[in-house]
Amino acid sequence: MSTDTEQAINQTRDTLASLIESFIELGVIVHDFQGTESSKDALAIRLNETIETLGKLQKPESSALDQVPIPRDVLEYIEDGRNPDVYTREFVEATRKSNQYLRGKMAAMKDLREILGKKISSEFPELSEVVEDIKKRTN
Incomplete structure (x- = not known):
């Protein structure tokens, strides 16, 4: 496997780990949601970060992942x-x-x-x- 492919796989693995962590944190925020402005802001921030992470998975920076079916x-x-x-x-x-x-x-x-x-x-x-x-x- 080429270095570019390994790097792309490692990057995707890191992105997936970050996404899983975001989902866990999002679940905690939703579970503890109190309806206050600060909890709404925290929820919005975490949702935006999760959406951004999902976007990274959808459009990887490296095209080397296209070589890994x-x-x-x-x-x-x-x-x-x-x-x-x-x-x-x-x-x-x-x-x-x-x-x-x-x-x-x-x-x-x-x-x-x-x-x-x-x-x-x-x-x-x-x-x-x-x-x-x-x-x-x-x-």
Whole structure:
């Protein structure tokens, strides 16, 4: 990953952390809202800061983020209010299972190649060189 991309990702992560903090502070202000002028001002200031932070996320300063695709599945997962770490864990587990399945298929095909090669060589000795060549090329 290029330095620009890493910097853009770090900047976005910092912006998201700031946004989360703004939402927490906004929640506290709304919860403690008393209707006084000072509480109205505090609420307006925090809302404006939150809107400004959201604007930074919508239009990042660096176009390097355009090079980092975010899968639609992840976005939908987050929109549903679910943890993206759980998505990652499930994805890794599914990938691991798929890899084990494919590794098993590859081992079975290798065994089949060996057994079939031996049988062909024993039944048709004139094809032994061809069988060995095929084994070498498919190893």
